[in-house]
Amino acid sequence: MERIPILRIGSLLLVTIQVDLYDDLALQLQDDLSTRIADLGATGVLIDISALEIVDSFIGRTLANIAAIARVLDAETVVVGMQPAVAITLVELGMSLPGIRTALNVDLGMEYLRQAATGGDGVGTDHYAE
Amino acid sequence: METVSEQIITRSEILPIRTQIDLVHVRQRVRTWLSEERFTLIDQTKIVTAASELARNALEHGGGGQMEMSLLAVGARKGIRLKFSDQGPGIADITMALKDGYTTAGGMGLGLGGSKRLMSEFDIQSSPGAGTVVTVTRWK
Amino acid sequence: MIKLLKMMRDNQDRILTDWLDGLKASARRRDLIGDVEVKEHARKILTLISNPPPNTVLEDFSSEGWQTVRDQLMEISISRVAHGSSPSETAQFLLSLKPVMFKLIREQLTTAPDELFREIDVTNNFVDAMALHIAESYIQSRDKVIARQQEEMLELSTPVVMLWDGIVALPVIGTLDSSRAQMVMESLLHAIVQTNSRFAIIDITGVPTVDTLVAQHLLKTITAARLMGAECILSGIRPQIAQTIVHLGITLNDVVTRSKLSDAFRLALERSGRAVVQKAGQAPVVAPVAGVS
Ligand SMILES: Nc1ncnc2c1ncn2[C@@H]1O[C@H](COP(=O)(O)OP(=O)(O)O)[C@@H](O)[C@H]1O
Numbered sequence A: 001m002e003r004i005p006i007l008r009i010g011s012l013l014l015v016t017i018q019v020d021l022y023d024d025l026a027l028q029l030q031d032d033l034s035t036r037i038a039d040l041g042a043t044g045v046l047i048d049i050s051a052l053e054i055v056d057s058f059i060g061r062t063l064a065n066i067a068a069i070a071r072v073l074d075a076e077t078v079v080v081g082m083q084p085a086v087a088i089t090l091v092e093l094g095m096s097l098p099g100i101r102t103a104l105n106v107d108l109g110m111e112y113l114r115q116a117a118t119g120g121d122g123v124g125t126d127h128y129a130e
Numbered sequence B: 001m002e003t004v005s006e007q008i009i010t011r012s013e014i015l016p017i018r019t020q021i022d023l024v025h026v027r028q029r030v031r032t033w034l035s036e037e038r039f040t041l042i043d044q045t046k047i048v049t050a051a052s053e054l055a056r057n058a059l060e061h062g063g064g065g066q067m068e069m070s071l072l073a074v075g076a077r078k079g080i081r082l083k084f085s086d087q088g089p090g091i092a093d094i095t096m097a098l099k100d101g102y103t104t105a106g107g108m109g110l111g112l113g114g115s116k117r118l119m120s121e122f123d124i125q126s127s128p129g130a131g132t133v134v135t136v137t138r139w140k
Numbered sequence C: 001m002i003k004l005l006k007m008m009r010d011n012q013d014r015i016l017t018d019w020l021d022g023l024k025a026s027a028r029r030r031d032l033i034g035d036v037e038v039k040e041h042a043r044k045i046l047t048l049i050s051n052p053p054p055n056t057v058l059e060d061f062s063s064e065g066w067q068t069v070r071d072q073l074m075e076i077s078i079s080r081v082a083h084g085s086s087p088s089e090t091a092q093f094l095l096s097l098k099p100v101m102f103k104l105i106r107e108q109l110t111t112a113p114d115e116l117f118r119e120i121d122v123t124n125n126f127v128d129a130m131a132l133h134i135a136e137s138y139i140q141s142r143d144k145v146i147a148r149q150q151e152e153m154l155e156l157s158t159p160v161v162m163l164w165d166g167i168v169a170l171p172v173i174g175t176l177d178s179s180r181a182q183m184v185m186e187s188l189l190h191a192i193v194q195t196n197s198r199f200a201i202i203d204i205t206g207v208p209t210v211d212t213l214v215a216q217h218l219l220k221t222i223t224a225a226r227l228m229g230a231e232c233i234l235s236g237i238r239p240q241i242a243q244t245i246v247h248l249g250i251t252l253n254d255v256v257t258r259s260k261l262s263d264a265f266r267l268a269l270e271r272s273g274r275a276v277v278q279k280a281g282q283a284p285v286v287a288p289v290a291g292v293s
């Protein structure tokens, strides 16, 4: 079966989604990531969705699940590169993904994960208020 | 001179919704049409997302069906209409099904309510045992 | 009308000269559109009218065969709008063809009064139909220009400014209706991507009132920005607007707010690991804070 490749950089895992995600492929990614986080003791997962043209409620939920599973396995997840049109649509759909950390691009996402691993305050954006 | 313009269908196509791969085709085909017809990127994204939600409902809750997509013209105004139909179990309480967060299948419960917000017009016909037809339209 | 068209073909040069002379005599502001262009327009129209495609219902200007003439009139109207001609000047351009044609018909049909009256009548109606068409086209073209200008003004009135590396601000000035709010917010989200900014300040000091829809647009934009990886700070909420927001039952719990744009800017600097420091005897400067970046 087709699989989305997972790259390892130190203690971080990097996923770039470039294909049109069908449901089983998204679920397969969720499985693969869970296994890899546990096996490698990864501290962070970065998912680059800049090439994704839409995020519907299924993909949104998969992203949220991955973040939640990673957290249980003691790893941080950051989703990077969501396009403005995708973000506007997702909000209109009713999904604001409150539990997910986000960053503008891969560089900022990596920076956040490295700092999170060393306990520093991050550069990612969380859903925090004052 | 005021004339009442008639709504005409300038293009139409029927796509099957039987497998997960069909869902991908539905999204891609709707996207192709919309970019050919020069809908804005934000409109394209909203419409494709709604199509994805409704096609998935036809597949997962309705046991499969089809989407008919039509390009509409009223005078100089253009629009796209997507009609999703299945012969599945139907929906007993439509008001309930439209509520955000309501799901009978462990989903997010945002498909129906969300696509209603993403499109200009939304119509749903369904009764238990008689299948479901959801028709949505968005004007340019 | 067949005979009339043959008459036009045989006398095309003369009709053109007389038509242009008549126009020059009546025009008040000839400088707006050049003589060369007017002549070109007149020549094209005459050529098209005298050579309709076969099967054209000649007397009916709305028939299919006259489509090329109608298209040409639309083109002329666009050029007239661009030159600033008035609608009546534009219609006058065609109406001036009437006396020229009447004179020609009178000369050619002196011996056949019945035919003479009929052709005059046909010409009269036909030129009127053309004048009406060009006037309508003129209005359509002008509406398009106005709509485009309005859109451009909207864009101009809401510039997204870059305050610092990684910090953009959107000072919104004037009343926000739903469509303007949507447009403003979309341009902010694009600016965030283009300038790679992690912080976006939406300053609404210049906004007199906010209704439910606009407040919702604001909230949606802030949420969308967060999904993209940027944080919004809302500044300049006037007391009346604060009251409205509370009254409307809209919660801004998840939104970071500051009363002034400068406070929002300071917060954004701090969050991005910088601080404003004042050195002895010098103006405050922005400096990176050690350890964070
Ligand atoms: N085509 C359909 N056939 C039968 N039931 C449907 C159909 N579409 C939606 N429903 C019902 O409406 C509920 C809400 O749908 P939706 O808003 O898309 O959320 P979700 O799909 O996540 O459950 C579904 O859980 C299902 O019970």
Ligand SMILES: [Mg+2]
Pocket: B053, B056, B057, B107, B109, B110, B111, B112
């Ligand atoms: Mg659904």
